Amino acid sequence: MDYDEDDTPHYDAPAGGWGSVKGIASIWGEDDPSPAALETLRRQNKPGGHMCTSCAWTKPAKPHVFEFCENGAKATLWDLTQARCTPEFFAEHSVTDLMKLSDHQLERAGRLTHPMRYDAATDRYVPCAWDEAFAGIGAALRGLDPKSTVFYTSGRASLETSYLYALFARLYGHNNLPDSSNMCHETTSVGLKDVIGSPVGTCILSDFDHCDMILFLGQNTGTNSPRFLHPLQDAVERGCRIFTLNPVRERGLIEFADPQSPWQMTVGKATQISERYLQVRPGGDIAALTGMCKHVLEAEQLYGGVLDRAFIDEHTDRFDDFAAKMHATGWDEIEAASGLRQDDLRDVAEAYIGAKKVIGIYGMGLTQHVHGSQSIAMLVNLLLLRGNIGREGTGISPVRGHSNVQGQRTVGISEKPKLVPLDKLAELFGFEPPRDTGMTTVEAAKGVADGTVKGFVSLGGNFARAIPDHSRTDPGWSRLDLNVQIATKLNRSHLLVGDGAWLLPCLVRSEEDMQATGRQAVTMEDSLSHIHGSVGKREPASPDLLSEPAIVAGIAKATLDPNPKLKWDDWIGDYGLVRDLIERTYPDKFREFNNRMFTPGGFYKGNAARERKWQTDTGRAHFTAPDTMTALESEPGADAYTLLTLRSNDQFNTTVYGFSDRLRGLKGPREIVLVSPRDMKRAGLAEGQKVTLICDVDDGTDRRVGGLTVVPYDLPNRCIAAYYPEVNPLIPLDRYDLKSKTPAYKGTPVRIEP
Template sequence: MAKRRKVPGIHPYDGPAGGWGALKATAIAVRTQMDILVAPATLLRTNQPSGFDCPGCAWPDKEHGSTFQFCENGAKAVTWEATSKRVTPEFLAENTVTSLLEKTDYELEGYGRLTMPLVYDGDTDTLRPIEWDDAFKRIAAVLSTLRPEQVEFYTSGRASNEAAYLFQLFAREYGTNNFPDCSNMCHEPTSVGLPQSIGIGKGTVSLDDFDDAELVISIGHNPGTNHPRMMGTLHELARKNVPIIVFNPMRERALERFADPQSVLEMATYTSTNIASTYYQVRAGGDAAALKGIAKAVLALDAEKEGALDHAFIAEHTQGFAAFADDLAASNWEAIEQESGLTRNDLEQVALAYVKSNATIVTYGMGITQHNKGTANVRLIADLLLLRGNIGKAGAGICPLRGHSNVQGNRTVGITEKPSADFLAKLEEVFGFIPPKEHGHDAVKTMQSMIDRTSKALICLGGNFAIALPDPEQSLPAMKTLDLSVHIGTKLNRSHLLVAKETIILPCLGRTERDQQVGGLQSVTVEDSMSMVHASSGKLNPASDSLRSEPAIIAGIAKAAMPESKVPWMELIEDYDLIRDLIEKTIPGFDDYNARIRIPGGFRMPLPPTERKWPTATGKAMFSVFSGLHENEIVPGEDILRLITLRSHDQYNTTIYAMDDRYRGVFGRRDILFMNDSDLQRLGLEHGDVVDVETALPGCSQRMEGLTVIAYSISPGSVGAYYPEANVLVPLHYIDEESGTPSYKSVPIRIKLRSKDVLKLKIA
């Protein structure tokens, strides 16, 4: 056991996830951000049929019988957006862009809501107000000088279906398929891998399936922070004694024990429910080895006594099983154990539980996808489910856990750099222009093109593009080389301040605010993680009279940039039903769109695999072969560790609500490196030492200085540091080649201890 010196800001948190700690955090969020009289009514409208969809996660709504349908982190997301704080012209006149860049990301967003369109003034180094029409004209003037392939259209997953559809329509009529979006940085391996396996890039389970599940296997996600409303479902399963087997390098409190704030008994008695029935701390990057080990053990059980495999399902519905089985047979148990960090007995016990279950759901998050074999990881999960016919039956299926509330919907309505020929043909038929057929840029290719100075303009529909990407030492300067950067958003962030020759910031309505157009009060729609499409209607007065909706802003830019456009932009924003009519005409699955979103709860998009129909090239579900066991390039050396970038509990993607990470026992700081006791001892380090971290990939020189090492329950060989700060250690080229997703979760690194003098100075 490593020594324990007292480290400022580090002390254990002994409570469960949820419970009174969550209620306290919710109260603090309300008190510090909103009018105390307005907040309760606003929160009670969250995720209600006549209210707005929470921007904090993509977990679906089951029913609306309880008093409230929001969680702690949902309350933070809502109050952060509905804050009473404002960024005024006076504030901007007094603070140069250079001085604002010296602020933390937390401070920048903490200034509050943007209230008027802004343009960068290089003479004064400030952002100054500009009229909407003038902003549109200046954007159009720059776009008129560029070739379409030089312009990038970035989308954040918080955008509605209506805004995303107009955005892709604008870009394609303009002439490009350059659509970097946040999915490229998180669940793109799902969008690429699952179509190869089952024919669609979406999950197959519904909330009702969790009622019928006999086993849940949870891999690579932290629901208490990143999709917190899922905790209600896990809580119900655990209380019904449904086994929940967890694979995660770190011990996460929400997967250990949870107190439901809506449970009178648990709140009154200060008790909680154990969530994970078994918790396996897989090594970072060891997921493929673990999955292959489980599958290998299942095949061995079937060889001993037939019935472990669903042979009838495999014969009727799949192809490629023989090659998959041969690869498992050739996989060595010793190598599986070494790479996964788990024992053969561990994985055989999971196989026994899996075979015993007649209905299994596998849930997974970015701990699976953000690797340089992320697509292959996703396909291995599908393989495991196919072995026992666990797709297309009640209580079973694959469940990718999206973060942004509409990242899945954006992809459904056309935000993709690789559009299908059928979709492009429909656009041409309905609108009369010929859309480009060449594939465009994803997020990493966009940044590489900006670094190479071949891309000249970036239009961002939300998000914090440069900060979300890896390798800020290259990415941040590249933003300043552009001819044009346009940002549609609600708050200031660092990407806005990386000013181009022309930078314009356009403030939009938030999800919580009323959207009044000529045709009346408007609703937008979103698609959750389980393919349910439903309406969202804000109720609050806008933060400023100058705000416009995202659809209205996109239409304004498009009309100015393409005066001869074949799209009736201004008519479409008068009534969003007209946008939905166009979505229905061009995208399958949106039949009777406007009628069905007016039904509480909305409707579900078609999911053929739930009916055991497989829209793959072969018409069958396809097994895959993951050659070898390693997810990432092996770098020799006993001092090599694998870095996981992770989010704190007071964080949503790049948005940091506060400087605490309550469940991990970190308060008021983010300069932390989580590390296993055995690795501390092996490398001669102590809890509280200050270290520098270097990327250990050949030819890389990334370095992060001054992190404090904290002994933590994380798998040996793995370390964790906060995102986005630790992005400096992730090379831009270190990606999953199939999907283009950066490998944020298993970067080989080395650690160097700073001198004890530096250490003492830091502690003092």
């Protein structure tokens, strides 16, 4: 059967609008949240309220009436479900039986209510007391070589929890502190640090009030950070031009209707977000940005006055090598690698030349590639040409995922000891911190697979599903001597267990955290480097739950030798004392921490690159000449395709709320593979056909995912797409960004087998 692009699924409505309202309602009806959920949503992301556990987008000083998006509401309603996963549930279901359930069904079992330990004899989790759990875990940790253990954390743990967790790891004796950043934006932390001296973006919220051009690359705002659509809409309506490069046409960057605008929800038209939308090939951003830089440099030669020469001379180096590379790269190579026409790239570059203040925005479409660091460096190159870093209304702005994934790095969750003030920790707590480099996520996963990792403590998350290469890693989990999972709901990682596994339930951020000195607040850092306080007020799902800081402290006390400088009970009784420790450890970033934590809009921790102070090896921002035009390790073979992993509109990371991917016009089972009509015709595939995807990397491991249904979809040539984490088994652990070791989720070569 012949197809054209009009035959592929699509969604005609804008992002936001009534579709967003219906999406929230669907979760409300399915998950039956507590009656107080509406009050919780009313306070969400506002001063004195609780900060959303979904994305890390910033919170404005003057919030909207409803300062939450569809996915933020889903996350909160998901947390506040009235369903409970009790000891009786585990008595009725063996772990073997639970393995037959889908990830969605596991989480639908509800909130975990009691600490549990795995009993191998009965293949069941059985309840235990908290003291028993802490004593058992502490005894196991004392019996292990600290270097053989990993302390992982997802991106939702607060700054207070993260600080204590990192301190515990180093007191215990290791720097094995990978977090979810290792799987998404570690390429930012390493790549940006190399070229501008900052591991994070340079923009703040007010910059979006002053820019006149925004360049978007590899980021799906409509699904992953919908509140960002409000400042984008405001920018467009005052005349800012937005240009998007992304393999998939995502509705949030095409048009948006504000659900809080009566006019747009009734008779008004949606706001068109992107002026131009170019479907770049996966990994083709280096080439596309090379084409734009090449045009800018040619315009300088022809007309002069295009480059910001004063900025380049005063603040940058290595310009000549970069410019020579741009001039030497031909348009044929650029078009082949990017999948885009020269004229289209020149048009965007011409708009860039005409703009006075430009912001570059990117997401995991740039970071999750073998040469992702070079993609980021190329975006920096383009911005540096016209001085678009370090001025109001300009900058580079990676959009982070989890709500505090950036903040965890700020307060010590890092496997890189050079990023942590170890001498200060030694002074404060009277010990000698380990100085060796710890494990990244990739190295931890390999350690589980080969048996060198003996103990694993997971502070949130669903690590076993989030990582790549499941056929290599899954068997290793049952061989661990210790597997501790701190969680709110049941997930797949909790079932890949052997004797020595513990399941410890904790509070969610919207629940009241009462300690010795009363109700406690916690803090987190957003994508724009602002710190926000958060207070939960909902009744906890169970009286047997503990807070994350209390669980970390309980394990630490049971593991470590006594030390009068370690006041775990005092710190848990008053989280303000932990913030005092953070301030003493990081005085430049957290001055008067306790006094400023509820500043409307958050308080800014600062960024030297924003002030044009370049903390690089030369004290200048670096132009860099790429050594490749594709971020892929290699182009797919004649019978292969580049696999792009996607999240759906009903999903946040590995949590699947439902089965509607509304903004892509898709609904139903997630076991699908999206293929362009052109590639379907070329391969002889039919809509609805069942196929198997096979990893086309010859390294001795057979990686395949079967039972996927072919769905025609508008994608670049030789590119297919499927859902994360369902196709994670296809991603080799040894395919990662060469600088950061972020897995290459966006660029795996695969073959399609009927």
